[in-house]
Structure formats: C-alpha cells, structure tokens
Amino acid sequence: MFVINCPYCGERDQSEFSCGGEAHILRPKQPTELSDDEWAEYLFMRKNIKGVQFERWNHAHGCRKWFNMVRDTSNDKIHAVYKMGEKPPVI
Amino acid sequence: MTKYRINKTRFVDQTKTVSFTFDGKKYHGFEGDTLASALLSNGIHLVGRSFKYHRPRGIMSCGSEEPNAICQINDNTDLTEPNVRATEIELYEGLKASSQNCWPSLNFDIGGINNLISPFIPAGFYYKTFMWPKSFWKKIYEPLIRLSAGLGKSPTKPDPDIYDHKHEHCDVLVIGGGISGIISAKIAAKNNLKTILIEDKNILGGSTIYQNNKNFIIDNQKSNEWLMNEISELEKLDNLIIKTRTSLAAFHSYNYLLAKENISDHLPLDKKNGSIRQRLWKIRADKVIVAAGAIERPLIFNNNDRPGIILANSVKKYLDFYGVSTGLNNIIFTNNDSAYETAVSLFEKGISVKIVDIRKKSSSNIVKNAEDLGIQIYWNSTVVNTFGYKKIKSIEIMNLSEDGSNVTGNKHEIQCDCLSISGGWTPMVHMHTQSGGKLDFREIDQVFVPSEKSENHINVGSCNGDFELEEIFKNTTIKVKKFLNINESSFDKISVLCSKELEKKNIWLLPNTISEGKTKSFIDFQNDSTAKDIKLALREGFKSIEHVKRYTTTGMATDQGKLSNMHALGIIADTAGVKMGTLGTTTFRPPFTPLTFGAIVGRSVGKFFDVVRKTSIHEWHVQNNAKFENVGQWKRPWYYPINNENLHEAVQRESKAARDSAGILDASTLGKIDIQGSDASEFLNRVYTNAWSKLGIGKCRYGLMLNEDGMVYDDGVTTRLGENHYLMTTTTGGASNVLSKLEDYLQTEWPELDVYLTSVTDHYSTASICGPNSRKILKKLFPNKDFSDETFPHMSYQDAIIDKIECRIMRISFTGELSYEINIESKYGKSLWENCIKAGEEYKITPYGTETMHLLRAEKGFIIVGQDTDGTMTPIDLQMDWIVSKKKYDFIGKRSLYRSDTIREDRKQLVGLLTDDPNEILEEGAQIVSELDKKPFEMIGHVTSSYFSPNLNKSIALAVVKGGKKMKGQKLFVPMENKNINVTVSDFIFLDKENKRINA
C-alpha cells in the first residue's frame, strides 16, 4: 500500500485515494465534429505501460481533489505528484 | 522424566507439568514445550498420514516449515481449528489435539491402500483420470476423494474468539529476533530511533540461544551465554518495542507490513476466556531490517519420509532447547558441516550417533571436534534406502561414484531409531521478494540470495545468505550502520570465533541402484510429490517452473513449499541440463504462514461488518412492523405487512391504497447534491441530456445523466432553488458515484466553471405523499398554503413551515399519482412523518415500501436505473428520445449516441410485456425468445421488471428486447424450466398515459 503525497493534504495512505486511470487525455472540445474512429480513440483507448505512467488520482476519502501522479508501474515508485492544470514534469 | 527427556534446559520448566491429549490419549509435557516436543518426549513420532498415499509421517522440523505434523486442535468444540502445526503450538493445560488425514485412525488407515497402488498415481493423475465421464465427478469421484483426503475439519459454528487490529508506525522495524535481528534492533534503538522487533517464537534468540558448542565464541564467551546477556540489555531499552509470538504475514510496498500476534493461543483453556486471541498489526515503517533466518533443507533419497527422519538442526533444538532426544540410536545424514553440531551435542549427552556425509572430507573445526570425540563418519556415502513402517529402523548406505552421479560398491545396513538429515540451508527470502525485491543465485552453495536494490529495507544474517557466525555478526553490524547512517556501535570491536565450512557439495536428487520409477524420493512431503513426478512433468512437456509446480502440486500445500521449492528447481535444472539461476523461482505470496480468517477480519464481524445507514424515520418503520431491504448500505422499508400478510399481499394492498386514496413513502435515502455557483445552469446543461437554462426558479425537472459512452448512468429530479442554486436528487445507490463523477468533470475538464457541489443526502429527510387525497392531507399540514394547480403546479416547489421548522415541498411524482415530497432537516424527519400520518389518518394514509414503489412506477412505465438498465442502454434504447436535447451543442455522452453501434436498430430496447394469462407473473431476469422450435434458443431479450398490478388487475412486465420498438403486438415466448409462457409486446406505459392523475 503506497504512501501518496496529496498536493493539498500531504502524505496519506493509499486507502484514502482512488485511481482514475491515464492522465492528460483531454475531452475533445467539439465532439460532434469527430469521426467515429476519432471519438473512439478518446473514449476507449488507454495506455497500459510497464514503466513510467502518468495517472489521475483522487483523494476520495480526504479533500476530494483530483491531481496527477507519475508512477513507475513496474516498481510502484512515485516520481511526482502535481495539481490538475500544472505542466507534467519531465521524468 | 520420560525415557526421551534426557536433558535439563533453561527453556523448559521441568517442575511444571502440563497435561494434554493427542488422538484421545492423555500425555504429559512441561511448561515451555511445544506440542511437537512434548509428543517426542513421549516417544511419539507418528503424527499423520500423507495426503495422497497415506504413508505414515512423523514430526520433521521444529518450526513454521513443518510439512507433516499438522493437527486438529480442540476437536468437537466451537474453538476447533484445523491445519495447525504441532511444532508451533505452545503446550497448555487441557490442549486437545488430533491427527488429520487418517480416516478411520492414525494406526490403521484405509487410504494406505493408495500407497500400494501408487505406481498408478503419478503426477497429474487426478487431472487425467477423473476427467470423464463428466457426470461421475460430482457424484462419485469428488465425495470419494474428499473422504480420504482433505486437510482437517472446519468449525461448524461462528468463531467465538475476539480478534483485533492495530496500526503502528516506527522508524525501524526488525523482522526476526535471532542474533542478527538482536544486533540490528540494538543499534537502531540505541541511536534514538523508534524500533519494533518482532519474533514469531515466544522468546528471542533464534538458534544461537541454544548454541553451546565450544567452537562458537563471542567476546570470549560461548555464543548462547553472550546472547543471553545481550537480550537482557535489549529489554531495558526505552524506544524498543519487542513483540514475541508475532509473525510477519506480509511485506507490501512502501514498507507497509502486516504481522500477526498470538495473544492467548498459548494460555490454558480457562484463561483464554474473554481475552483477545490474535492481533493483526498494520505497521508502516520508515526502514525495515529483515532478519528472518534460514530453513534447513532435507535431502532427497529413496523412502526419505519415514517417521523418525528429522531435520538435523531441529534434532539439536529438541535436544538443547527442549531437553528431548528424538532417538537413542542416531544417524546423521548430511552434505554440510552444520549437522556436526547436532552430532557433537548428542554425543556429549551420551547418545549414540554416527554420521553419513556425501562429501569426501571436511577440514573444519567442528568436524575435527566430532572426529576427536570418536564419532564414526561414513564419508563419500549416501543413503539409498530406509526401513521401518511406522518408525525408522534401519538405513542402507552406499558409496558415491567420483562425480556423485551414481553409487558404487556394496550396500551397508545400519540400525537406527532416528535419522537426522541436512541438505544445507535456504535463506528465507520470502519477505524480500514480497516487498518487490529481486534475487541472485549463488552457485557455490546453491542458494538464492537477495540482490539489494531498495533504499528502504535490507536483509541481514542468514536470510541474506550469511551462514557463518562471524560473517553474520560482522556483516550485520556493517550493513545496519550504513543503512541507518550510524558511525559507531557497541558491536564494532567484539571478537567472534567459529567453525568455518570449507568443503561444499550438493546433490539435489541422490543417486540409487534402483530405477527411478521404483523409488519414493519425496520432495513435497505435505502434498506427496516425488522426484519422479517432477521428471514425469518435464517429459510430458512442462517447462515453466510455475507449470511444473501446479501440475505436480509441488509447493502448493499449506507450507507453501518451504522445504520443497529449492529441490524442485534443482531437479528441473539438472534434468533439463540448464543452470539453476536461469530458471527463476516461483512467486512467494503472502501470508508467509497461514493466517486465521479471524485475524484478517478483526472486529469487522456481525453488526460491525459494514456500515448500516438508517433514515431519521427508521424507528417508526420498525415500530410499524416494516420488513427492510438493503439498498447499498441503507435499510429501506420493503413492505409493511399487517397481521400475517406475505410480501405479495402487503404490496397489493399498499399499491391499491396509494392509487385509491393516499400512500406515504420514506424517500430520505435518495441522493441529494446541493449545487451552487454562477455557472450552475451551464453545468447542468453539460451533465444532463436535456436543457436547463430556461428552468424557472421554483421549478423542478427530471434529468437523465449518461456516461461518456452514451449509456444511461443515473436519473433524478433537480429543483431550481434560486438563480445560482439547485438541488439535485440521484438514485439511492448512485449517490456517491454521481458526486464523484460530477466533481471529476468540474475539477479536470471544466475548471473554468464557477460551481460548488455539496452532498446533502444525510442533511434532509423526505416524506413522499401520493394519491388522489394527497392534496387534502397537505392542506391539513400546511393550512396557510394554496395547493391549487395555478399556484402550485406539477413540477414546482415552494418553501413552507411546519411546527415552526422550515421545509421544502416539491410537487413531483414517481408513481404517476398527484404527489408531494416534503424535505426537512433530518433531525425533524420523524416528527414530520408522524404529522403526515396523523393528518392522513382520515384518508387511511398507507405507508408503503420499496416494493410497492417499484410496482407503482412500473404501472406508469418509469424506469429504474440499475433495474431496467444495466450500463448498456442508451436513452434511445429506453424510448426516451424526448429527453435528449437536439439543440444543445454538447453534453456528456452526446457524441456516443450516434456511433455506428449505438444507432443499430437491433439493439435491445425497452418494451412492455403482457402475459396471455393475466394471472401469470413473469420472473425478472427470464429470457425471451421469438421462436420455440429453433434450438438452441436464440435469446432476444430478458424481463427487467415484473409485477401483478392490483390497479389494472393483471400481470405487467418491462423487458428489453432486440429491435423491440417495432414489435408492438408481436407474440413472444418466455421459456421456463417446465413450461413456455406466451407474451405479447405492448406499450410500456400501462396506466394513465394521458397523465390525468398526476395533474388531478
């Protein structure tokens, strides 16, 4: 069980958080103008990387804030946490 | 003293006798004994039968690795527990233990017949044989196998014991209280670090605590005496918590560890009462030092499983720790020096001992010690067979060939009553690998050792592959200081002397004159798999260790292969001609030793199992005989039986009353979200399918929420309380998910919107009154209010006051009747409800539960998200096109509504179903077909809701059917187990299509 450093609350047990999958997938601004394939790309396609992955996490049983996290899925090392809207760090 | 209790030690108090029973017979041991040492002191070796062949088996070790001595404790009581290792049970007065796996009895075991037919039970036998005929499995094979196999009996009653959980944080956690753990804990605690030391035995000291051999000297004292002093020093340290009888169960990432403490297992029965039995510690440690030790390996040779064949270091522990000799005429069979310590110990107590060593020589001090004492040693020899059925009687040995691959010369028989075996040592790397650590293979002594990568934990002592005392002492000190950033310790200048092993030799499967197919060389004692089984698996094409393991079941018993995994790997490597290091190991999974379910669940049993949510009106429901239904964590009234009504009768009465006069429902559990902010309207526009900008203040609107994939997610009525203020309701079960989803969009996709969400589900209680007389009842409750259609139309809300308390009245309906919902602060919920009941008395207001609510809304054709939908229904599938805005540019899920898949015409669509026989009620979930003579049936849909409607006096159902929209009037069939029900597709609004009642 990880210790996650919530950008708003500080270090907390993983049991307080929930993972929201891959980060930095922007909801298209004009969905109606997309083809089926383009929409499907947004809707369904997610990366499942062995290694460094950018993820969305929610401090569900805490401040309820969403934030981003860079985690190495092969060893669960957390490289960085940063707020929504902030630029992803270079890892 | 018994014949086998030949030695007095400081660990067993021979003045305190403890009586216990084994297989119904009474025996005596002493305080400090384990069940195993007490049995051995009574000369009892035979403790069980093997799993597959039912061969007699004896105690083989002295710890958690024990594969054979698995007992049932306290049989025929609520406290009975199977699969407990006799080597780990501390003896207590009144202990009742029995052997397992030997029906009808330990000494006469009918399953022993399997031993005679064993040539016909090779690896995979069960898979191969019991495959067919298929029908035989359930009725014949399985019951037979279970009768003669099976590991112990489960208790039949709820566990009466109390279990506990506790969280703990520390700077340093040390796992294992042997010499390296003690050194580590002392260095840490002396340097002002909050330290916890856990040890699974009842005292600290590991194997050094009974190491009285003169070849092992620390600081000019015998190593056991030096350690004894260290322990008493250790116990004085302030910032050190020592937890004995505490075993590590799991080592998770980020140094999160679970450890189980036995609190009252060792106490006499009468003192256990009321005490907590076990406590599960949840420890978060900044640094972890693993000092888990090593386990002695057996040797693999023909008939190596007879009672009386015991690991050599365990023999030494029984002798020097418990004062028990496992035999009076001993042979030691070894490939290494450590077994010589056992030999010397036995000899010094005047017990006969001989040694068989597969090596050609050994030039260490301890071997010289044995030779000087005159102990006979058979060098370059191996055991090729053993004799004795319920107890070993003799062995046959032969010389090894030059390369060790074969045997030469003549067989030589030696009598004995105990054979101590030692195949070297296996570091306990389980903790290291559980935490994600990797392993390296060390060729010289054929062990896997941790390859250090982690910054947050280290391994010290023999679990790190350091086996010599001097090495353990020096390396532990150096590593711990470096790990904790400490310059000096009290151990830096202490001198350590020990015997050092110079000659090493290992043969995984010892050679024999008999062909392999005819030998019984056991690798996994608990699961009865042999070297032959492993080789067979390889011949049959299994290559991966994980596959061989499952096919032969090697390492899959309750001991998780602590004694067998290395030999299985070694034999695979030898047979396949590959290097062992390239094979990798099997995965070590938590728990390290089996955990009780009690320890896992702790106090979360009975009413503490899960949160129970009750509305403020709950007590009234209880007093009025409500039957409850669980909806998520909520308790909701299901129906209110009068006299002896059953569900059906109560629901018929409640439904009729609600339509004929008045009904009242506790709707407090519906999710409620308070939405505020200058962009609240825009936000609702984006999350619901319909338009919200033009909704007037004081008006209510029904909304449907989709997932981005276009599927219906939730629904509910939202009320505009003010210019920038809305109150959204959600389904009872969907409340928290809806809030999370809305927060997600607000925070991540639309952070520019000025909107704030607050869950107010628990803040308000809701009484929902419906029926033609509801207006009159409301008028009685609120005499100053005008409830006419003009001032208070359908789908609008007004503030009101009752008993000086503010409340909100919404005129909305989920039943199709004229209906009002009154929301009030929760603490006044019950009083509001009682007022409503009182005001409704003259109209026979009838409380109704969820079942009647479901029936009423089905009559009206209103869906329930989660019952009539299942995450694959679009609003179009539900024939709710009317609620999907064509004008809005975007909302969640809009684009998905015209994907190639969602516009298919043959999607399952919501329809009504009427049975040809109006009294026939369909089963919810029943499948629907269009052709009865086409087999197999093509299932075109299923029933989602079904009731007998008292108001229509016929059975009605909602269903989803492929292409259902165009099927109105068509005949379909619902095939059941013993009949086919004829149905007709109908409109799904069965009652009052014109909405006369709602607007009455």
Ligand SMILES: [Zn+2]
């Ligand atoms: Zn937080």
